[in-house]
Amino acid sequence: MNKHIYEHFHPSEQHFVDKASEWVEKAAVQHAMKRTDFLDPRQCQIVTMLANRSGDVVFRLDGGYAAAERKRAIIAPEYRNVEDEDPGILVLSVASEDSKLKSLDHGDYMGAILSLGIKREKIGDIVVLEGGGCHCLVAEEIGDYLRLQLQQVHRVHVRTELLPIDRFEGASVTFEEMNLSVASMRLDGIASDAFRLSRAKILLPIKAGRCRVNWKVEEDPSKPLKEGDVVSLQGFGRFRVTEVEGVTKKGRIRVKIGRYR
Structure with missing residues (x-):
């Protein structure tokens, strides 16, 4: 990779720039398709900039819904139709009959998931539902593990269910x-x-x-x-x-x- 590209990024971003550049290069040269973990908005910007610099790749960002903040990227050779590729996102529904569920917030759900040894990169947006509980967008490869292992959130016993993406209840930002x-x-x-x-x-x-x-x-x-x-x-x-x-x-x-x- 041209080291001059580092001039456009903060030093703390260089490690991710290296990874993203490798994804783009493999798609362009080795004709390999890459589906990333969930990226934060700045990482999405970096992938977009690097992919647009190459005329030999196409890419798509998908977070499960239009207003998603965290998204997975699909990077492929320019002859592939990335719109037909599955982003691999499921909805983990977390619910409970316990009235204390309504007092839980985004951090409570995130903490419970990360305590199971899950990496943050496998988790997309988490939307706390108005009536209690949450819909969490997760990478499909960890869906079954979370469904079986997530049994408690901040001392509240919960039940979980995996839903298709079309049943996701999107966030209303306030x-x-x-x-x-x-x-x-x-x-x-x-x-x-x-x-x-x-x-x-x-x-x-x-x-x-x-x-x-x-x-x-x-x-x-x-x-x-x-x-x-x-x-x-x-x-x-x-x-x-x-x-x-x-x-x-x-x-x-x-x-x-x-x-x-």
């Missing part, structure tokens, strides 16, 4: 809307207001590489944000810049953000 008045569109300024932290305290995690803008590590506190950007801060959550409304008479910028719940 936001806590906030109206901000900021001096500039700098990352540190907006993030400090969004997470209710002082400017000094917001600088530490950003400079430590714990902040991502559009799923890419961002260590520059002065990075200007724009409408549509998604910012996540490890340990604090994430938000989207939903609207830049304009400038006040005093020269401040009115911004609307939505914090993910």
